[in-house]
Amino acid sequence: MSAPAATRETHSATAITPDGAAVILAAILTADPRPLVHILQRATGQPVLRIQVKDHGGGELTMPGNLGELDALEVPEGTPAQWRTGQLVTETGITAADVSLIWVPHRLPIAARALLEQGQRPAGHILGPLGATRRQARAHAPERGGVQSQAVLYLDGLPVALAAEDITYELCEIMAGNWERCLPGCG
DSSP states (O other): OOOOGGGOOOOOOOOOOHHHHHHHHHHHHHHOOSOHHHHHHHHHSOOEEEEEEEEEEEEEOOSOTTTTHHHHHTOOTTOEEEEEEEEEEETTSOEEEEEEEEEOGGGSOHHHHHHHHHTOSOHHHHHGGGTOEEEEEEEEOOTTSSEEEEEEEEETTEEEEEEEEEEOHHHHHHHHHHHHHHGGGTO
């Protein structure tokens, strides 16, 4: 015998807001060791195909820096480093994130170093296949929308790069629209 109509539970899709998606994404970024491009692709269903490098350069790490580079990368002052800033872009042309990356070239395989310096592929596409993992990750969803995160990328037990990411509100909107499909596999 079935339950009376007044007591039957109904199951319907629950909506999630872009701000709610941002909070969920911040938690995923803090816990997931995979490179950012893989996390974003899984969370949104939007492949991140390219980076548009806005600026790049190199030099020696001389002070703790805004991101705590010396401590995060476990290197002494004066260590040679390379850096780049840019935007990660999806296959549909959506800007997924503004990103910056500082890496220690001598800790990377020559081929990976060359690819990072060319600036044509996201770091996750270069370092991920080599086994790089995100550690010491911090992320939060600020009131203005989106997600801000920072993580140290490790390869073979050594910190090789420091990434800072500002994931766009637009990407969180996509995640909110796809959350039932993507959330179970995000973590």
